[in-house]
Amino acid sequence: xxxxxxxxxxxxxxxxxxxxxxxxxxxxxxxxxxxxxxxxxxxxxxxxxxxxxxxxxxxxxxxxxxxxxxxxxxxxxxxxxxxxxxxxxxxxxxxxxxxxxxxxxxxxxxxxxxxxxxxxxxxxxxxxxxxxxxxxxxxxxxxxxxx
Numbered sequence: 694x695x696x697x698x699x700x701x702x703x704x705x706x707x708x709x710x711x712x713x714x715x716x717x718x719x720x721x722x723x724x725x726x727x728x729x730x731x732x733x734x735x736x737x738x739x740x741x742x743x744x745x746x747x748x749x750x751x752x753x754x755x756x757x758x759x760x761x762x763x764x765x766x767x768x769x770x771x772x773x774x775x776x777x778x779x780x781x782x783x784x785x786x787x788x789x790x791x792x793x794x795x796x797x798x799x800x801x802x803x804x805x806x807x808x809x810x811x812x813x814x815x816x817x818x819x820x821x822x823x824x825x826x827x828x829x830x831x832x833x834x835x836x837x838x839x840x
Contacts, residue, residue, distance in 0.1 A: 703808055749792045750780040756799060772798050 704714035714737070719727070727733050753776045754760065758768035775795035782788035820839040826832065 748780075749788065750776055753779060753792070753795050753799075756805060769798075769802055772802065 700716055704716055707714050717735075727735065757773045757776050758770075759773070772795060775791055775798060779788055779791045779795060782791055818838070821836050822839045823836045826835075
């Protein structure tokens with residue numbers, strides 16, 4: 694969200710190198726629709742991903758040519774093929790080698806700039822109390838102990 698201090702810090706830092714950023718706020722469904730629109734998509738958008746993917750291919754697949762959020766980049770058949778191979782790998786060693794190759798290729802051809810590592814926070818406790826948020830984010834500060 695635009696009120697997020699991270700968004701504000703990124704906009705300020707980009708401003709320091711001559712990139713003017715106008716932060717807009719909208720609901721997540723509208724944001725998704727806008728980022729996938731050829732006519733209404735912003736020139737730059739900020740999205741947070743966490744490491745909460747079960748398999749390496751799930752994380753890598755976000756950036757393949759067929760993904761709706763990859764519309765700005767030219768199709769990259771080499772990267773797409775490497776990600777497909779990651780899914781089909783038969784050993785952990787083969788999978789790791791392909792993940793390394795796909796990651797290295799993506800780094801050299803990137804249409805995404807990773808600005809900061811977003812932590813994935815887990816909370817485990819039997820007596821937690823919180824109100825679920827409509828966008829499905831879990832905010833640690835909103836958890837309280839029932840006791």
